[in-house]
Amino acid sequence: MTAATGEQTSAPLLEIRDLTVHHGQLRALEHISLRVFSGEVYAIIGANGAGKSTLLRTIAGLHTPTEGAVLLDGKDVTKVRPEKRAIAGIGMVPEGRRLFGSLSVEENLQVGATYARKGPWNIGRVYELFGWMRDRRSQKTSQLSGGEQQSVAIGRALVANPRVLLLDELSLGLAPVIVQRIYETLPQILATGLTVLLVEQDVSQALRVATHIQCLLEGRTTLQGIPADVTPEQVEAAYFGLGPAAPPAEAPGEEQLWSGSTPSSRAS
C-alpha cells in the first residue's frame, strides 16, 4: 500500500521503459516496462528462460538493450557502463553468487566497499547481520557452503550502500531451509531504507516478501499487481502461460504437482 501512495507523490527510483533485449538472434525480453518506487520490494517471477535474469543484468548494465531505456532516479543510464551504474547506486547480487573465489570473506566485502556510497552499511554491520561471518572472515570463499556464499554475496552488495538492490535468484541451488534463512534477513535489510528488485523462480517465497509482483513469460509481462490482489490461479496461469479458460484436464498429472497453493513446488 505504501507503494500505491508513493506512486502518486514521487517519481520512481528505478524505471524501465519499453525494454527489448536480444541474445544474438533470440529475443529475450520484449517491451518490458516497470517502475520501482523507493522502499518497495518488487518481485519479478517467472519460469526458467522467462528473461528475468536478462532483465536484471540489463538494469545493471551487463547487457545492452536493443530498444528502451533504464532510468535511475529519473536519469537515463542506458548508455552508462556497469561500474558507473554500481557507483551511482545500482547494486546487484548476481545469479550464481559470483564471489571472488581466491579472496577471503573479508576481502570480498572490502572489494564490495571499494567505491561505497555513504550509508548505513559497512563490513561490521554485515557481520552483525550474518552472525557466523566474523569468525570465518579470513576463510577463502571457495571453501564456504552455498548458503554461506550467498550471504557473502549479499554482504558484498550491501557494503556499497546501493539505492536499489537487485537480487537475482537467491534460492538457486540452495536447500529450502537455507533459502528460508536468507529471506529472513530481508526485513533487517529493508529496515535500512533499501529498495529491492528481486527475481525468483520460487513464487511462494517471492509472494511472501514482495510489495509488488510482475510475472514474465517468454520475455513478456503476463501479470502484475500487489500480492494481496492476485489469486493463486492467476499466478499459475501467468507463470505457465495457460489461458484463463485452459481446462486442467488437458494436462493430467500436473494438478498433483500444483497441489500446493503456488507453483513453487515445481520450481524448487
Next chain:
Amino acid sequence: MVWVNAIIQGILTGGLYALFACGLSLMFGVMKVVNLAHGDLAVVGGYVALGVIAVTHIPVLWSFVIVVPVMAAGGYVLQRTVIQAALDRGVLTTLIVTFGLSVVIENALLQFINANSHSLGVGNAIITDSFSIGSHIQIAYLLLLIFAVAVVVLLGLQSFLSASRYGRMIRAVADDKEAAQLSGIDYRHVFGIAAAIAFGTVALAGIGYGMYSQFSPTTGTDTILLFAFAAVVIGGLGSLWGTLLGGVVLGVAQQIGSQINVSDQVLAGYIVFLLVLILRPQGLTSRRAQS
C-alpha cells in the same frame, strides 16, 4: 666443487629469469593475455636505458629510475588501447596482436637503430668485481645484485597484490571481472595497472640483462621470451614464488648443462622445461591444473 659453483651461478641467474617471467605470468593471470612481445619489451627497456644514459649521463645503475616509469606508462597506454581492443574481440586475438607487436618492435629497432649488439657497461669498479669462496666459487657482485633486486621486486609485488587496495582489485578482477564491475571496479583500468607492472618489471629485467650480457634487436624473441616462458611453466602459473623457483631451476639446469659441455647450456634448460611439461604440466608449485 665445480658443481656447487654451477648451482650457485644457476641460482643467481635464475633471479634474472624470474624477473623476466613475473610480468608474463601476471598478464596471463589477470587478463589471460599471453604476451608474445614480452621479450622484446625487455630489449626495448635496454635501448631506452641506453638512450636515457646518453642524454642525461646518469649512472647506468640508476637508469631504472627513469626507464621503469616510462615503460610502465607505455604499458598502461598499450593495454588500454591496442591490447584491450584485441581482448574485446576474443582472447585468441591477443595472441595475434602481441605477435604482431613483437615483429613491429624488432623491425623498428633494426630499422631505426641497427643490428649490432649493445650492452650497458657499468663503469663502477666494485660492482664489476667479484669475490671468491674457496678456490672454485667465484661470485660476481653484479649477478648478486641482480638476484637481490629480483627477490626484492618479487617480494614487493607479492605484498602489493596481497595487502594493498589495488592488489585486491587486481585479484578480484582476475577471479571475475564482471562481478568486479558490479562492485564499481573498471576492470579495463585494473588491466592497465597490471600491464604497467608487467612492463615496468620486464624493463628492469632488460636493464639487468644489458649489464650482465649483451642484447640486440632479436634477443627478445631468441632468448628472453623463451627463458621467461620456461621459468613460468616450470614454476607454475599464478604464483610469484613459483616464478622465482622456475627461474632458479632453469638457471641451475643451464649451468649444470654447461658444466657437462659448454654447448649444452641452453639445451639442458629446455630438457628440464620439457620434463616438467610432461611430468607436471601444472608446474612445480601450482596445485590446480591450468589450461
